Amino acid sequence: MKALIAKVAAAAFVLFARAITAVRAIWPEEGLPAKPCVYFANHSSHGDFVLVWAVLPPRLRHRTRPVAGAEYWLKSQTSAFIGRDVFNAVLIEREREKRTQDPIALMVSAIDAGSSLILFPEGTRNQTEERLLPFKSGIFHLVDQRPEVDLVPVWINNLNRVMPKGEIVPIPLICTVTFGRALRLAPGEDKETFLERMRAALLALAPKPAGSGE
Amino acid sequence: MTAAGSDLVTLVLGIFGVLIVASTVGYILERRLATNEPNAAVENLNARIRAWWAMVILIGLAFIAGRIGVLFLFAFCSFAALREFITLIYTRRADHWALASAFFLVLPIQYYLLWAEEYGIFSIFIPVYAFLLMPIISVLRGDTERFLLRVAEVQWALMICVFCVSHVPALLTLDIPGYEGRNVLLIAFLVIVVQLSDVLQYVWGKLFGRTRIAPKLSPSKTVEGFVGGVASATLIGAALWWITPFTPLQAGLMSFIITLMGFLGGLVMSAIKRDRGVKDWGHLIEGHGGLIDRLDSVVFSAPIFFHLVRYWWSLS
Numbered sequence: 001m002k003a004l005i006a007k008v009a010a011a012a013f014v015l016f017a018r019a020i021t022a023v024r025a026i027w028p029e030e031g032l033p034a035k036p037c038v039y040f041a042n043h044s045s046h047g048d049f050v051l052v053w054a055v056l057p058p059r060l061r062h063r064t065r066p067v068a069g070a071e072y073w074l075k076s077q078t079s080a081f082i083g084r085d086v087f088n089a090v091l092i093e094r095e096r097e098k099r100t101q102d103p104i105a106l107m108v109s110a111i112d113a114g115s116s117l118i119l120f121p122e123g124t125r126n127q128t129e130e131r132l133l134p135f136k137s138g139i140f141h142l143v144d145q146r147p148e149v150d151l152v153p154v155w156i157n158n159l160n161r162v163m164p165k166g167e168i169v170p171i172p173l174i175c176t177v178t179f180g181r182a183l184r185l186a187p188g189e190d191k192e193t194f195l196e197r198m199r200a201a202l203l204a205l206a207p208k209p210a211g212s213g214e
Numbered sequence: 215m216t217a218a219g220s221d222l223v224t225l226v227l228g229i230f231g232v233l234i235v236a237s238t239v240g241y242i243l244e245r246r247l248a249t250n251e252p253n254a255a256v257e258n259l260n261a262r263i264r265a266w267w268a269m270v271i272l273i274g275l276a277f278i279a280g281r282i283g284v285l286f287l288f289a290f291c292s293f294a295a296l297r298e299f300i301t302l303i304y305t306r307r308a309d310h311w312a313l314a315s316a317f318f319l320v321l322p323i324q325y326y327l328l329w330a331e332e333y334g335i336f337s338i339f340i341p342v343y344a345f346l347l348m349p350i351i352s353v354l355r356g357d358t359e360r361f362l363l364r365v366a367e368v369q370w371a372l373m374i375c376v377f378c379v380s381h382v383p384a385l386l387t388l389d390i391p392g393y394e395g396r397n398v399l400l401i402a403f404l405v406i407v408v409q410l411s412d413v414l415q416y417v418w419g420k421l422f423g424r425t426r427i428a429p430k431l432s433p434s435k436t437v438e439g440f441v442g443g444v445a446s447a448t449l450i451g452a453a454l455w456w457i458t459p460f461t462p463l464q465a466g467l468m469s470f471i472i473t474l475m476g477f478l479g480g481l482v483m484s485a486i487k488r489d490r491g492v493k494d495w496g497h498l499i500e501g502h503g504g505l506i507d508r509l510d511s512v513v514f515s516a517p518i519f520f521h522l523v524r525y526w527w528s529l530s
Binding site for chain 2: 158164167
């Protein structure tokens with residue numbers, strides 16, 4: 001019963017996201033990797049992972065899990081249901097001192113089990129004027145353990161205007177989700193170089209700011 | 215069957231005939247030209263024809279559903295157009311509630327007023343009430359950065375996408391003696407003439423186009439295309455007098471005015487696209503770009519057509 005409700009809720013989220021944003025996906029020429037991979041995206045709105053999830057082809061979508069903060073999603077029963085049951089999120093504990101499980105180990109075991117991940121390497125929602133915050137190192141530690149995993153940069157455009165922080169009513173605006181070509185950790189590449197390369201690859205997908213004026 | 219019903223059937227059969235011819239031509243072109251490598255122009259043409267089928271069937275279904283169907287169809291057009299427009303304009307976080315009320319308050323109220331046939335308030339609701347309300351809501355957040363620009367852009371988005379578009383279904387509210395129950399044919403007349411004019415301008419331009427009218431605005435618009443398109447659409451409009459309350463001469467004159475407005479509206483909307491640095495308003499209709507790309511000429515001709523008919527033919 002719970003599984004059925006979760007399935008209906010997931011379909012409703014996708015439908016709602018599509019109706020509001022008329023979202024359009026732009027794919028890389030060679031298509032998306034067939035094997036489990038990590039989609040890493042810019043993060044400026046709560047709806048980010050829903051939008052990425054909604055545009056993925058169904059066969060890939062069903063085995064793609066967003067990575068999200070446990071503190072936030074386990075706050076109430078409803079959000080726990082949405083996070084755990086509807087989107088099957090990999091819930092990680094962000095506060096180092098209070099951790100009971102290693103976030104990297106959780107992500108690695110999800111990939112080993114055949115899932116793809118949606119990851120926001122900025123670590124938190126970007127509320128600044130910067131287009132993209134510096135990346136946290138989690139994504140590096142993840143591919144350090146599984147270097148054969150493909151990393152797909154994903155730029156989500158306009159969603160921060162649809163629903164800025166603290167607002168409850170979404171403004172219907174057209175969003176695009178641009179997928180880049182898959183990248184991997186180069187042999188011997190150090191953490192800083194890798195993170196900077198990933199960040200540059202993601203920024204390269206961002207369209208010229210039109211209309212937002214920013 | 216009523217007179218309106220049988221005229222509508224004749225009209226629909228005629229449109230289907232035109233589309234079948236277009237599809238056949240598109241198919242032959244694809245077979246002849248695109249054997250080795252895909253031809254972009256033919257592919258775009260066929261995408262456009264397929265989209266025309268979808269649009270004609272959608273409008274047909276709305277006509278069958280009656281007044282409520284037509285209102286919902288154009289309310290959706292307003293919604294999708296407003297979404298495309300506001301996506302491209304400059305807004306700030308302080309405008310959030312102004313934008314939300316444009317979508318969820320102003321738009322539904324405008325179409326409700328049509329449903330209730332409250333012409334007095336319908337005709338001034340957006341240019342008076344909404345235009346004063348928008349800046350009031352925005353100013354409450356205290357953000358003055360480019361304030362006039364933000365206010366003007368949202369107001370114009372409402373004007374184009376909601377006010378002007380709603381004048382197409384508003385034709386249903388006119389009370390024309392001897393034309394009772396046939397108002398839906400006025401919508402058909404307006405849409406057919408304006409859209410045919412666009413298509414014919416394109417065709418004439420492709421065939422004979424030499425002299426560009428406004429190379430800075432739109433590289434594909436030519437004097438030859440404009441003259442040929444407007445002239446042929448005017449003639450076709452005159453030949454459609456039997457679905458209108460007009461005489462053939464009046465129908466031709468009306469067609470001339472609305473095709474002229476449609477052409478100039480297309481130029482204005484092109485200028486906005488240039489200003490925002492985009493080629494199309496969106497991606498809603500395959501081969502056509504966004505909804506506004508298809509609707510721009512209707513937007514400018516609808517209020518003029520509505521008021522001309524209202525002034526000279528309507529009792530209300």
